[in-house]
Amino acid sequence: MRTSLTVLLSLILPAAASFAETAPRWALDAGGGIYWETDPANPAAHEDSIEMSGRRVSFILRYGIDKDGALRVARQFVWPMLRTIPNDTHASLSYTFANSLQPEVKIDGRDAGAVKPSRFLLEGLLTVSGTTDNGIEVRRTLFPSTTQPLVLENFVYTNRSGGKRKLSVSFDDIERRTPEKKGVEGEYLITAQLLNGGKFTLKPGESARCSLVFSARRSADPAFTVDPQQEEQARRDYVAGLWSKLRFECPEPNLGRSFSFAKLRAAESIFATKGGLMHGPGGGSYYAAIWANDQAEYAGPFFPFLGDEGGDEASLNAYRHFARFMNDAYEPLPSSIIAEGTDVWKGAGDRGDAAMIAYGASRFALARGDRAAAEELWPLITWCLEYCKRKMTAEGVVASDADELENRFPAGKANLCTATLACDAYSSAAWLAGNLSKPESVAKDYRDRAEALHGAINKHFGSNIVGFDSYRYYDGNTTLRAWICIPLVMGIFERKAGTIEALFSPRLWTPDGLATESGKETFWDRATLYAFRGVFYAGETERALDYFRAYSQRRLLGEHVPYPVEAWPEGNQRHLSAESALYCRVVTEGLFGMRPTGLRSFECRPHLPKTWDSMALRDVYAFGGPFDLTVTRAGQKLDVVLLKGGKELARNAVAEGDTATFQLP
Numbered sequence: 001m002r003t004s005l006t007v008l009l010s011l012i013l014p015a016a017a018s019f020a021e022t023a024p025r026w027a028l029d030a031g032g033g034i035y036w037e038t039d040p041a042n043p044a045a046h047e048d049s050i051e052m053s054g055r056r057v058s059f060i061l062r063y064g065i066d067k068d069g070a071l072r073v074a075r076q077f078v079w080p081m082l083r084t085i086p087n088d089t090h091a092s093l094s095y096t097f098a099n100s101l102q103p104e105v106k107i108d109g110r111d112a113g114a115v116k117p118s119r120f121l122l123e124g125l126l127t128v129s130g131t132t133d134n135g136i137e138v139r140r141t142l143f144p145s146t147t148q149p150l151v152l153e154n155f156v157y158t159n160r161s162g163g164k165r166k167l168s169v170s171f172d173d174i175e176r177r178t179p180e181k182k183g184v185e186g187e188y189l190i191t192a193q194l195l196n197g198g199k200f201t202l203k204p205g206e207s208a209r210c211s212l213v214f215s216a217r218r219s220a221d222p223a224f225t226v227d228p229q230q231e232e233q234a235r236r237d238y239v240a241g242l243w244s245k246l247r248f249e250c251p252e253p254n255l256g257r258s259f260s261f262a263k264l265r266a267a268e269s270i271f272a273t274k275g276g277l278m279h280g281p282g283g284g285s286y287y288a289a290i291w292a293n294d295q296a297e298y299a300g301p302f303f304p305f306l307g308d309e310g311g312d313e314a315s316l317n318a319y320r321h322f323a324r325f326m327n328d329a330y331e332p333l334p335s336s337i338i339a340e341g342t343d344v345w346k347g348a349g350d351r352g353d354a355a356m357i358a359y360g361a362s363r364f365a366l367a368r369g370d371r372a373a374a375e376e377l378w379p380l381i382t383w384c385l386e387y388c389k390r391k392m393t394a395e396g397v398v399a400s401d402a403d404e405l406e407n408r409f410p411a412g413k414a415n416l417c418t419a420t421l422a423c424d425a426y427s428s429a430a431w432l433a434g435n436l437s438k439p440e441s442v443a444k445d446y447r448d449r450a451e452a453l454h455g456a457i458n459k460h461f462g463s464n465i466v467g468f469d470s471y472r473y474y475d476g477n478t479t480l481r482a483w484i485c486i487p488l489v490m491g492i493f494e495r496k497a498g499t500i501e502a503l504f505s506p507r508l509w510t511p512d513g514l515a516t517e518s519g520k521e522t523f524w525d526r527a528t529l530y531a532f533r534g535v536f537y538a539g540e541t542e543r544a545l546d547y548f549r550a551y552s553q554r555r556l557l558g559e560h561v562p563y564p565v566e567a568w569p570e571g572n573q574r575h576l577s578a579e580s581a582l583y584c585r586v587v588t589e590g591l592f593g594m595r596p597t598g599l600r601s602f603e604c605r606p607h608l609p610k611t612w613d614s615m616a617l618r619d620v621y622a623f624g625g626p627f628d629l630t631v632t633r634a635g636q637k638l639d640v641v642l643l644k645g646g647k648e649l650a651r652n653a654v655a656e657g658d659t660a661t662f663q664l665p
Contacts, residue, residue: 016270024557026122028257032243033123034562040116040130043069048560050126051282051575052267054144054235055272056081057216059151060284061126061142070114071128072099073142077148079216080271080280080287080340083184087339091338092287093183093216095176095190103155103171103194103212107134119167122562124239124264125232135161136202143235153212154228169197169210177219195228214232222604242267245626246306247618248587251611258552260585261562262307262580269577270314275321275341277314283566283574288336290318291343292353293404293579296360297421298526302581304367305588307621310466312462316373319361330387333357335406349401352418354391356404358384359421362428366435366596367622369664374436374599381429385446388422396456398422403483405524408570409517414475415573416461417483423457424490426450428596435598457487458494466507471496480507482514482527488534489589503531504547512568513551529582536590539657541607548586578632592629593659600664605657606631606638624664 024036025046038044049066060076075097083092105112115138117130125143125154132138135405139156159165171194182185193213200208211228212641248259270279273288280287281294290296295318303311323335325344335353362381365374391399397419403411411417430446433439446626463472465480473481480502488496502508507518513528515521528551535544564583565573588594592615593605600623609616616630634653640660642650652660 010535013238014478024553025145025234025559026557026561028253029121029123031122031123032260034257034557036120038065038118040069040118043067043116047072050122052144053269053282055270056147056149057144057151058269058282058287063126065117068150069116071117075151075214076284076469077151077216078284078287080190081273082216082295083339085184086184087184087343089336089338090285091339093178093399094284097192097214097604101192103169103197106168107132107136108166111665112136125235131160135159136165136167141232143232146234146238147230148224149216150224150226150231152228152231154232155210156207159204160206162204165202167200167202167208171197171212188216189219190216195226197538220631222259239264242308245308245619245621248617249618252549254553254556258556259584261556262564262583264572265563265575265577265580266302266584267306267308267311270310273340276317277310278317279314279577281578282577283571283576288340289336290321291336292322292333292351292356296322297356298578299581300360301367302362302585304364304622305367307626315351315364318463319377319380322357325350326380326383330390343490348406351402351404351603352398352400352415352421354384354387355418355425358388358425362425362432363596366428366432366599369622369624371578371599374432378436385425385429395460396452397460410474412476414470415474416457417486418462419453420455420486420490420492421449423453454492457492462495465502468502470495470502471499480518482508482516482531485527485531485534488538491537493538500535500538500540500658503535504543508584517646522567522569525564525579526582529564529579529586532586532601536586536607537593537605539607541609588617591615602628602662604640604660604662606640608633627664
């Protein structure tokens with residue numbers, strides 16, 4: 001959290017100086033995670049939080065050490081499918097267990113005392129290691145179940161002393177019942193239970209295992225059968241499976257590791273609701289529900305690249321849910337569909353949701369490469385584009401009541417973000433029409449509309465704002481806004497020089513990325529990640545890389561790790577999941593410049609940094625993959641190669657900034 005002094009300095013110092021900070025707290029672990037080593041003899045208090053999710057539970061863990069070096073753990077559990085009353089956006093059953101909830105451990109009949117951790121390891125699970133004064137090493141691994149509404153803490157006690165030790169582990173199981181009248185399905189039962197506790201005699205080198213299991217269920221349902229080691233292995237297998245797909249290879253390990261973690265956070269936050277698999281932002285508040293921005297615009301277009309079946313299914317379900325609300329009167333679609341798909345939220349009016357959905361659904365359909373799915377989504381895409389057409393202003397841009405910030409900041413009657421999303425959606429729909437054998441007149445109409453909107457965006461929004469030749473966010477806007485980056489993402493480059501200067505100027509850039517508005521302390525990572533993607537896509541590779549590298553190190557190895565965050569001060573930097581999808585898209589669509597053009601085709605405008613000889617994306621699942629895409633420096637050009645099954649399918653030699661095109665069988 002930044003102090004007011006930091007905010008002031010970010011406004012008056014050169015942009016590069018905003019990255020000056022202390023050495024990273026965390027470091028890269030050889031096994032693929034990150035670790036933080038403490039000094040139990042000279043502790044320095046520090047606490048952090050992380051969210052981890054499974055299909056039926058989400059787990060916000062607050063952890064760290066106090067001033068004496070003792071472990072602190074607070075656990076907030078959310079069960080999205082155990083609905084509470086009123087059954088609104090935030091009606092997931094939630095319960096917090098505080099730091100005092102620990103097994104009682106005795107060694108040779110005496111209280112073991114507080115274990116002072118020496119190492120924290122994050123690798124899709126959190127493992128905390130430390131040793132008691134009696135020489136018992138305690139390794140504690142915390143994680144959610146992949147399939148059940150459970151969170152587990154697996155303990156391993158290993159005798160590292162020179163002699164035999166007697167160990168006892170006990171715990172008074174906890175049971176909490178919720179009021180029947182406050183549950184959609186009546187009374188819920190929340191439990192904390194110790195499995196495999198008891199008394200052990202450990203010779204040097206021997207270990208004992210036990211587990212704390214936290215769960216919730218309808219009180220009439222039977223208790224769960226739990227195998228803690230099997231659950232831990234399932235979580236490890238799930239993480240390893242995600243990390244094995246869509247691998248980003250480059251000479252900078254921090255970027256590759258950040259990409260791996262972002263894949264995990266983007267994909268894990270999917271819940272098995274009565275409305276089908278639903279991707280959810282998380283953060284303790286947003287579950288079993290979908291939004292036109294987070295799910296339709298941010299995450300949906302990414303999942304085909306990852307090849308995660310759950311992500312693809314959840315994305316398709318999201319578009320299907322929105323399609324239920326198409327109507328002949330062209331009334332706005334809901335911004336959010338909540339409560340497992342049984343209700344809606346329309347609290348901010350029309351946020352440009354049709355443009356968000358058309359943009360996301362058309363890019364998803366193209367990248368997914370499944371003709372049947374694309375045909376299914378076609379009516380939704382065309383409805384949304386017709387809605388945008390009907391919302392055109394006299395200036396030729398798309399009107400909306402607000403934008404995705406829902407009136408937190410002014411957006412006028414027509415904003416840059418909505419118009420630019422619609423422009424790109426028309427282009428994608430034109431490509432999709434050709435792939436689905438629609439009449440050429442349909443594709444031409446969409447191309448013409450995209451071209452007209454492109455011109456109107458520059459004419460209506462193009463402006464000199466406090467000395468930068470960039471964009472006003474809406475008619476009457478006189479301050480710089482973070483979302484001036486969005487034309488760059490969509491290939492609208494006429495004002496790229498002034499826009500990039502504005503983005504990285506002290507007026508907008510802060511130690512945590514872009515301020516939402518110049519002069520304000522609020523930041524949202526989503527805008528920063530859009531900006532990185534746009535600046536890379538616009539060909540300002542070295543400029544973008546410097547900032548992207550520093551941002552990635554801050555998020556991966558700094559004080560609040562290992563994912564992109566939502567916002568501050570709102571939400572206090574929650575690890576919402578769709579922001580991690582946007583991080584991955586900085587690489588796929590920014591650095592590699594990948595742009596879907598068909599069910600089996602894409603453009604690639606690679607931007608290889610000068611200090612890199614090569615970069616690659618391995619096991620890309622979009623467009624009928626998996627395939628590999630490699631970019632290698634070859635004299636004054638870049639050698640771009642597509643391989644499938646280890647065999648070269650296509651090769652393009654392009655100059656920096658030029659576009660290669662690829663067609664898969």
